[in-house]
Amino acid sequence: MRTSRLLSTIPALALAALLLSGCAAAGTQESASDSGGMPGLGAPEAPAVGEADGGSGGNLASQVSDDNRAVITVGTLYLTVEAPSEAASDAVAIVEAAGGRVDGRQEFAPRTFGDATDAGGAELVLRIPADRLTATLEKLKALGELEELQLSSTDVTREVQDIDARATALRSSITRLLALQDAAVTVDDLIDLESAISQRQAELESLESQQRYYADQVGLSTLTLTLGSEEVAPVDEPDTFLTGLLAGWQALVTFGSALLVIVGVLLPWLAALGLIGVIVLVIVRAIVRRYQAGERAAAVGGGGETGA
Known part of the structure; x- marks a missing residue:
C-alpha cells in the first residue's frame, strides 16, 4: 500500500x-x-x-531598428491667406494625399473690426506621416504667407x-x-x-x-495649422527706410481715421450741448434784462417822488 x-x-x-x-x-x-x-x-x-x-x-521594433530612433514630432504652423476656408480645404487635400488624416477642424466666420471685415479663419489638427513631414510642410507653406512655424521632437526610443x-x-x-x-x-x-x-x-x-x-504618435506627426486673413495678420516690423516710411504713413492714416471716428461720435453731443447752451444764454439774458428794467423803473419812480 x-x-x-x-x-x-x-x-x-x-x-x-x-x-x-x-x-x-x-x-x-x-x-x-x-x-x-x-x-x-x-x-x-x-x-x-x-x-x-x-x-x-x-x-x-522594425522601425526602431531601421534608424535606431523612435521620435514623436509635434508643431504649429500659422499662415496668412486670402480665403481661409478654401485654404483649409486645400490643406486637407494635401495631407490626405500624403497618407495622413485630419483629427480636428474648426472654422471661424468673418468678423468686423471697426470699418473693416476680415475673411474669417480656420484651425486644423493634422496628422502627417513622419517620413513625409518635410515635403508636406513645403506644400502647406505654399498656401499663403508664412507667419510662424514651430516644431519640437521627443525621443521615445528607450520607452518603446x-x-x-x-x-x-x-x-x-x-x-x-x-x-x-x-x-x-x-x-x-x-x-x-x-x-x-x-x-x-x-x-x-x-x-x-x-x-x-x-506607434501612432511616432508614425504620424501632429501639426496644428492656423489660417488667418490679411486683416488680422501680425504686423511686420519695418527694417528699411521704405518700409519705415510706409509704416509711418499707415500709422498716420490710422490715427486720422480714428480721430475722424472720435469727432463723428462727439459731434452730436457737441451740437446738443451747444443748443442747450444757447437756450440757457437766452434765458439768462432775458432775466438780466428784466432785472435791469425793474431797477431803472424803480430809480425813475424814486426820483419823481423826491422832486415832489
Whole structure:
C-alpha cells in the first residue's frame, strides 16, 4: 500500500516541480524587464513584438531598428491667406494625399473690426506621416504667407524598446503557462494557472495599448495649422527706410481715421450741448434784462417822488 501511494504521488510531485520552475523562470525574465534589463537599442537578437499575434500589437521594433530612433514630432504652423476656408480645404487635400488624416477642424466666420471685415479663419489638427513631414510642410507653406512655424521632437526610443521587451517576456510566460495548464491533473493546479494566465494577459493588453499609442504618435506627426486673413495678420516690423516710411504713413492714416471716428461720435453731443447752451444764454439774458428794467423803473419812480 505504501509503495502504491508513493508511486501515485510521483506524477503530482513532478508536475508541481515543473510548474514552480516555469513560473520562476517567467518571474525572473519579467523582473529583468521591469527593472530596465532590456536589450540594447541596436540589439539584432531582440524578438519582434507582435509576431506571435500576427503583428497586432502595433510593434515599432522594425522601425526602431531601421534608424535606431523612435521620435514623436509635434508643431504649429500659422499662415496668412486670402480665403481661409478654401485654404483649409486645400490643406486637407494635401495631407490626405500624403497618407495622413485630419483629427480636428474648426472654422471661424468673418468678423468686423471697426470699418473693416476680415475673411474669417480656420484651425486644423493634422496628422502627417513622419517620413513625409518635410515635403508636406513645403506644400502647406505654399498656401499663403508664412507667419510662424514651430516644431519640437521627443525621443521615445528607450520607452518603446522597454515596452517591447516586457511584452515579449509576458508572451513567453503565457505560452509556458498554457502548456502547463494542458498538463495539469488537479483542480487546484488549474485554478492557480488560470489566475496567473489572467494576470499576465491583463498586463499584456496594457502593454499592447501603449505600443499602439507610441506607434501612432511616432508614425504620424501632429501639426496644428492656423489660417488667418490679411486683416488680422501680425504686423511686420519695418527694417528699411521704405518700409519705415510706409509704416509711418499707415500709422498716420490710422490715427486720422480714428480721430475722424472720435469727432463723428462727439459731434452730436457737441451740437446738443451747444443748443442747450444757447437756450440757457437766452434765458439768462432775458432775466438780466428784466432785472435791469425793474431797477431803472424803480430809480425813475424814486426820483419823481423826491422832486415832489
